[in-house]
Amino acid sequence: MKHSAALAALIEALRALPGVGPKGAQRMAFHLLQDGRPAARNLVQALAQALERVGRCERCRMLTEGSLCAICAHPQRDVGTLCIVESPADVVAIEQSGGYRGRYFVLMGHLSPLDGVGPEQLGVRELDAQLADGGIREVILATNPTVEGEATAHFLYELVRARGITASRIAHGVPVGGELEYVDGGTLAHALAGRQALT
Amino acid sequence: MKHSAALAALIEALRALPGVGPKGAQRMAFHLLQDGRPAARNLVQALAQALERVGRCERCRMLTEGSLCAICAHPQRDVGTLCIVESPADVVAIEQSGGYRGRYFVLMGHLSPLDGVGPEQLGVRELDAQLADGGIREVILATNPTVEGEATAHFLYELVRARGITASRIAHGVPVGGELEYVDGGTLAHALAGRQALT
Numbered sequence: 335m336k337h338s339a340a341l342a343a344l345i346e347a348l349r350a351l352p353g354v355g356p357k358g359a360q361r362m363a364f365h366l367l368q369d370g371r372p373a374a375r376n377l378v379q380a381l382a383q384a385l386e387r388v389g390r391c392e393r394c395r396m397l398t399e400g401s402l403c404a405i406c407a408h409p410q411r412d413v414g415t416l417c418i419v420e421s422p423a424d425v426v427a428i429e430q431s432g433g434y435r436g437r438y439f440v441l442m443g444h445l446s447p448l449d450g451v452g453p454e455q456l457g458v459r460e461l462d463a464q465l466a467d468g469g470i471r472e473v474i475l476a477t478n479p480t481v482e483g484e485a486t487a488h489f490l491y492e493l494v495r496a497r498g499i500t501a502s503r504i505a506h507g508v509p510v511g512g513e514l515e516y517v518d519g520g521t522l523a524h525a526l527a528g529r530q531a532l533t
Numbered sequence: 534m535k536h537s538a539a540l541a542a543l544i545e546a547l548r549a550l551p552g553v554g555p556k557g558a559q560r561m562a563f564h565l566l567q568d569g570r571p572a573a574r575n576l577v578q579a580l581a582q583a584l585e586r587v588g589r590c591e592r593c594r595m596l597t598e599g600s601l602c603a604i605c606a607h608p609q610r611d612v613g614t615l616c617i618v619e620s621p622a623d624v625v626a627i628e629q630s631g632g633y634r635g636r637y638f639v640l641m642g643h644l645s646p647l648d649g650v651g652p653e654q655l656g657v658r659e660l661d662a663q664l665a666d667g668g669i670r671e672v673i674l675a676t677n678p679t680v681e682g683e684a685t686a687h688f689l690y691e692l693v694r695a696r697g698i699t700a701s702r703i704a705h706g707v708p709v710g711g712e713l714e715y716v717d718g719g720t721l722a723h724a725l726a727g728r729q730a731l732t
Contacts, residue, residue: 340586343582350576370549375584399540
């Protein structure tokens with residue numbers, strides 16, 4: 335069955351959302367045009383407004399409305415520690431863990447030459463300028479534990495080392511609360527290799 | 534971590550989409566504002582346009598851009614058979630099955646007195662007017678096999694019978710391609726009760 339033009343365009347537009355397939359997009363479109371019209375108008379407005387207002391922090395590239403994000407503008411954050419992550423969602427996750435008081439640098443992706451994502455796209459030039467400025471004592475490489483994330487971490491490690499700054503990589507291992515039985519072999523191997531002495 | 538106002542508003546607006554929780558909404562928002570800006574602008578436009586253009590078919594209440602939907606306007610559809618469904622997605626599903634050539638009536642919901650959804654909200658008055666018009670020989674009650682769907686079908690059955698028109702209910706039974714072992718008891722009981730003689 336063919337949808338009318340405006341409906342088909344809406345379904346197609348909704349498919350651009352992450353994790354939304356053709357059936358899910360159709361369900362969303364019907365919901366928005368059926369009972370969800372106030373919510374749909376609200377979404378149009380919120381999305382248009384966010385597109386207009388939300389840009390990137392000029393220091394760490396985090397999504398923000400001002401020129402500096404809340405973390406970079408915060409006077410109590412430790413300016414000597416810089417945590418490099420792939421995406422804004424990673425910043426949110428680390429902030430929620432509550433264990434970090436330094437600043438961030440958000441790559442907005444990882445090295446992926448086939449997709450045309452090189453150091454330039456990840457803001458490595460701006461990052462290097464911050465490293466050159468002095469003041470940063472340690473860089474924590476918190477890219478994802480994927481092939482691309484590891485490659486990106488390795489690339490950044492060389493950059494950080496060239497500036498004479500300490501670099502560290504987040505620990506890979508068994509998730510807290512998990513069961514060894516269900517952990518994959520690669521993670522277990524990392525957990526064993528990275529074992530820590532009990533004191 | 535607190536999001537900026539425009540970002541928080543966007544995440545909240547995305548949560549109105551069916552099947553989208555707080556984490557999913559945040560992921561969508563970040564995606565739309567990060568790499569997905571062209572897609573986001575497209576979504577704003579498509580949604581605004583659909584809200585403006587897509588209304589309901591004045592005959593069957595299906596979502597459509599004109600005054601009549603493509604099915605109601607189609608000269609080859611059997612006007613003697615009317616299939617009553619809960620939602621536009623059901624129309625799409627039945628059309629894709631390819632086994633139906635009659636018309637539809639879309640309730641846009643089911644009877645749910647606690648939510649304030651009575652016969653009036655489901656367009657029962659318009660439906661009854663169509664039944665009174667004559668020309669309809671059979672009404673197929675294709676509401677969902679849920680408690681509310683069954684109650685709605687029962688209510689409509691009385692209405693259809695009062696007009697002297699044949700009413701039928703879609704068959705409940707074992708899904709084609711399914712395995713008996715994994716079918717729930719209620720469905721199996723229906724499948725047994727509704728068994729058909731082999732000829």
